Amino acid sequence: MSAVPDLNTAPTLDDFESLFVNNRDLDNVRAHLSKFNPIKTMRMARMEIRHSAILAWLLNPQETHGLGDKFLKAFISEALRGHPTAMHPSALQVSQADMMDTEVRREWRHIDILLLSPANKWIFVIENKFDSGQHTNQLARYLKLVQSSFSKDDFSHIRGIFLSLWDEDPDDDRYAPINYGSICEILEQQAVSGRHPLTAEVETFVKHYLEIIREATGMSEEQKELEKLARQLYRDHRRVLDFVIEHGKATDFSFACDSVFGEGLEHGNIVEVDNERFVFNNCDASSISFLPQSWHKALGGGKLYWNGCENWAMGFPITMWISLTVDADGTSGKIRLMSEVGPASDHEFRHDLINGIQNATKTNSRLRIKFQAGAADEGRKYSKIFKKNFFNVEDVQDQERIAELIKKALKDFRPEIDAIADILPKFASYGKFGKSGE
Structure with missing residues (x-):
């Protein structure tokens, strides 16, 4: 009698080969999934x-x-x-x-x-x-x-x-x-x-x-048989399949992000979208975070330490991300371009940074920058910057449309991005050199 595999350990190469090499049951599933149906496609x-x-x-x-x-x-x-x-x-x-x-x-x-x-x-x-x-x-x-x-x-x-x-x-x-x-x-x-x-x-x-x-x-008899087969495959190869699901999952949003920003990105990579450069942070099933390179450079290019922000976003006192939210109907949704001032522990710096960003609207009233009342008060940690920052998407499974709206969001908010980039160098002096910030 063979030993029961430990589901808490990572699968071995033999486990992967058992599932993916010359497995007749898996081939049957593949054949069904590869059948062309334009509605599914x-x-x-x-x-x-x-x-x-x-x-x-x-x-x-x-x-x-x-x-x-x-x-x-x-x-x-x-x-x-x-x-x-x-x-x-x-x-x-x-x-x-x-x-x-x-x-x-x-x-x-x-x-x-x-x-x-x-x-x-x-x-x-x-x-x-x-x-x-x-x-x-x-x-x-x-x-x-x-x-x-x-x-x-x-x-x-x-x-x-x-x-x-x-x-x-x-x-x-x-x-x-x-x-x-x-x-x-x-x-x-x-x-x-x-x-x-x-x-x-x-x-x-x-x-x-x-x-x-x-x-x-x-009502599909073929579907019922395949479901039985899938359950058996999962029982026989649970450790491999759990590992694949955990580490290989993707969504229509993440695929759209790949088409806009590029595939296989790692933290800190520089990406270019419509002649604007961004420093990549992270991407998951429904959001992608980054910093405009102009902001990144203005705040020391990663050489400065910002007390209170060491475990937040990219370690900077300000961040940016794009997210997809799904409406109640499960079909439509919204692409949102978000930016936020984070939990800097130096209240004077955080207060001045928020007011400096908000004051940009005094010279350009069309900028979609508006903090909530009390955003700069002591004790506040997270303060969102943009208003009117969402774009409706009719079908949250439409990768091409999602990609278009991501690009549109970045392009439409370029005036706000540039205005903030002009302000940030004034606050670089609040950053500290060295990992400890001392």
Whole structure:
């Protein structure tokens, strides 16, 4: 009987070879992961807004999918079937209607999908919840908004449809529930069964989308087998996999930082972004820290010691970083360029530094520099410098857009960076030579 490996020790070369060299199970996982799916490739698989866009395309009878109003009617009637309400239309009425005139609106007044069929005088309000939860009174507000926006003479019946990944009950019982598993069944019946001939391109895309839904809803048998295989691989090679996860993890933000600042950076490296140089400090999953080289030089180029800051940032009394924060919807977020005066123990120096930076706005009122009230008071340790310093990003998994916004942040705030660089040399005398600061 072989000895149980000690999970607290680093894996050996033999451990790595056992997992990565000629491992049939790992090859099977690789083969599955390497299967091309454009939705996965574009990192849209878990993005609610992208699912709404695809569904809006499928629901639009005038679109290029070739299904006419077949998917539209099948989707609505499946949602309404058996829904205990006296409201009209019913599932049977929808299934027998001609809905080719339906207009599809995306994100109209924040409603995910709005369907209008003037010929039938019907409106359907679709709220799509793929990963996110319901907001207080959200569903009722949408119905009220639609009722106040469209004439009863033009649209006599308004129905709500609540689409969720699982069997979640809507907060408002005027909404008929339907889940993504039902969409999977409808697409299999309407689009890939051969009942309605589609172009090769449309059929391929629908199959890719079906793969995404099956995996998300647990309906994929292949996914279930791979999950079993993954669990076995983890049991057999836990020490190696834990080590890889701990030391090799990366995010879309960190990849974007690599594209802007360069890969494999070490503390103290000089990097150049759009003709501006920065001294790199550190990068993790959601932030990257650095100093403009002009600040670094103005404060002694690393030769001076700043009491109180020895264990903070780069050891300087001021720092800068860029971070990515994710909004409540899990999809959008903000890129923020941050700068801060740190915990210098010399209160007179810290007070004068903050006031000196703030005074830069007296000669240029357009500078986005503003400390909070009391930032220079004794006992305060951390005081942020910039205002209006965030940039909205629609998709926090969009590496290219994140990289663009990082560059934009650095470019837009160059006047503030230059203004502070002009001020800092006045404070170099507060620094001390030597590691002890004595």
